[in-house]
Amino acid sequence: MSSKDNFKIMNSSLIDSAMLLVGRVMEKSALKMPRSPRVERVSVEIAGLAEAFDGFTICQITDVHYGRVIGSNFLHKVIETANALSPDLTVLTGDYIDEGSSYIEPAIEALSKLKARHGLLSVLGNHDHFYSKERTTDMLAKYKVPLLDNSHAIIEHSGRAICVAGAADYLYDCPDAAAAFAGADQDVPRILLSHNPDFAETLDQNLKVDLVLSGHTHGGQIRLPFSYAPLLPSRFGQKYSGGLVNIRDEHPTQVYVSRGIGVCFIPIRLNCPPEITLLTLRAAPEEKSDWAPRIVKFTEAV
């Protein structure tokens, strides 16, 4: 046997050992997926919110990544928990599946069972583009889940209204907030669904967006001491690792980033439990002298 053959055998056994090790780590890591989602209750103050909407609740579900790790049992637990919150509105902010387009239909069919007084609204995320924007869009239509693709819906409640718009995905599509809000009354509070929170940084101040609801970063999935998330897919460092962020003073725009439900790339969540969010809208006091950029974190040890 030549030294070249010896090298090949040694190399292949090293690769086998490395693969085995990765497999064992993945297997053990899967056990770190918490068994149930955590409900985060968040109050969001919005200037000019009509009394009719003071206390209006929005349930946000994002980044389900339905597939082998997040299976049907877990997804049904998520839906049951969300429905038990009896929200006024439920929003889905993208990344519905993982691992293959065969998961699209069962994921959307299950999510279409989410219930809310004013129904369900959705946008797409980057993973929905990886696997098939067309099929995801078709399935949302089939199961009657309205998709906001640079468009908006007006929610009327006790004679008053809010506008909920949805942006196309920031990484794989052409999000256009101006088009999304086109024709909406400027005096009506404005909420934007955008899978990726980085898009909030590009918003024109004149659009007067009050609140952006996002996911995408998964809270980093792994949170080290001091809540540091080393793997965060955002151009803005830790800013959008989870929680409520106030990004503007002149017309305050707040961004809520959910940790989401599922995982991608690595089946691990460490100190970063899956999240169902229940946001309660509150009328902001007239005087906002203490209004300052702030970040509120919700991540705690599991």
Ligand SMILES: [Fe+2]
């Ligand atoms: Fe995601």
